[in-house]
Amino acid sequence: MNSVLEVEGITKLFRNHRGVKDVSFTASEGEVFGFIGPNGAGKTTVLKIITGLIQPDRGNVRIMGHDIAERFEQAVSHAGCIIETPEAYEYMSARDNLKLSARFYRDLPASRIDEVLEKVGLKPYRHERVRGFSLGMKQRLGLASALLSAPRLVLLDEPTNGLDIEGMADFRSTVRQLADQGITFLISSHLIHDLSLIADRVGVMREGHLISLGREDEWNGAGLSLEQYVTFKLLESKEGERNAQLIRQSAE
C-alpha cells in the first residue's frame, strides 16, 4: 500500500528538556494508526510537528510525498486535523466557521459544508453560534472541519473527549467507514479501549520515544488485549524484560 504519511527521525527538545526524540514511522492508505502513551509522552508534539505547528530540531515529515518543510501548502492540503481541543470562532455559526475553512480549497463543491455537517450530526444546528455549543458539539464541529477538504490523511488528537456514548460509537463507525474508503487516520488517544476497536496499528510512546509499533494481529495473535499489549510494551521499556514476562504470564 502507498505511504500517505512518512515521519523520519523527528526530534524536538523544549527548554524543559522534554519533547520527542528520533521518532520515525509511516502510515499507509486506509490505515487507522493509533498513538498511545501516558500524558506527556509526546503524542501531541508529534502531531503538531506533522501539521507544521511546531518546527522540529531534526527530521522530515512527508504527506503524500510532499515534504512539509519545502512544500507546506501542497502537503497540508491533503490533511485534516484536530489538535488538542477543537477550536472555532465562537462568534460565528458552525456553517460560517466551515465556510472560512472551505475558502482554502479551490475545488471544494459548495455542498460539501452541509455534507460534513450532516455526517457529524450538526446540520440542525448549522446556523447557531458556536458560543452556545457543548464540548461534544464542538468536537463534532472539529471533526467536520477536519473532514471538510476530503483529505487523504486525518490527524485527530483525543477526538472522543466530550462525546457521549452514542457520539463515541458514531465516531468509531465514521472512522472505520472512511478508512475503508482509503482515508488514513492518525489518532492520538489515552482511551485504549476506543483505539482497540478501530486501530489497525498502534505506536506506543513514552518519554518522547516511540518505543513500539505493533499491528492488530500482534496483540490479538498473542492473546492480549490492546491494553495488555500497551502495558506490556511500556513496562518492557521501563522496567525491562523481567516485568514484561510477568504480564505475559498473567495474560496466559
Add this chain to the structure above:
Amino acid sequence: MHSLYANLLNETEKLWRQRRTKGFLLLALILPVATVLLSSLLKIRAGMLFGLEGSLPVAMLHLFTFAIIPLYMAAAAAHSFAGEVAARTMKLVLLRPVTRARAYASKVIAIAVFAALCLGVLWIASTVSAWAVGGTAGGMADSLKAYAASFVPMLAIGLVCVFMAQLFSSGTSALMTIVLIYAAAKALPLLLPQLSAWSVFSYTRWDVLWTGSGAPAGILLNTFLLLLSYIIMAYAAGLMMFARKQL
C-alpha cells in the same frame, strides 16, 4: 497565491464582524457631519472644535491620524495576533494549506485595508459635509493628496503595532501596552525634541509636507525613506516572530 487571497478574505471578514470595526467606520462617517452641524450652531470653524487648523477634511484627517486610526490598528493587531493565540483560534489558520508568510501577509493586509477604508470614508464624509453647509472643503486635490500621503505613516504604525502585539499572549494586555507605548512615544519629543525626527509615531501629520506649496523634494524623499525603513523593519521583524511561533 490562492491561499493568500483566501486568508485575506477570512481575515477581512473576521475584522468586519467585530463591533469595533463597524464603530470605527461609523465614527469616520458621523464625526465630520456632527462637527459641521456643531460648528454651524456655534458659528466657529469646524477644525477649531478640536483645536485643529485647516479645512474640515484636513482637520478631520489630523484628528484621525493622531489618535483614532492608530488606536484601531492597535486593537485590530492585538485581536488578530495576541487575541487569536489566547483564544486558540490561530491554529485554525495555521492548520490550513497556507504558509506562515502568506498567513502573516494576509493578516497585515486586512488591517491595512480597514485603515485605508477609514481614510476613504472620512475623506468623502468630511468633503461632502463641508460642501453641504455651503462652506469650503479646501482644495479637493490637496486634501486627497493629504489623505493618500497619510496612509504611509499609518501603515508604518500599524506594522509596529503588529510586531508589538506578537510579544503578548493576551489581546487585552497587548492593546493596553501598545496604547501606553504610543502615548509615551507621542509625549517623549516634548521632553527630548531631537527624538521626534527618529520616531515613527512623530509622522502622523506627514501629509502637511505634501499639501499647499509642499516641502522640498529632498525632505519628502528623506521622510519617505525613513517611513519605508520602518515599514520594512517592522514587517520583517513581525514576520520572523510569526514564522517562529510554536503553538
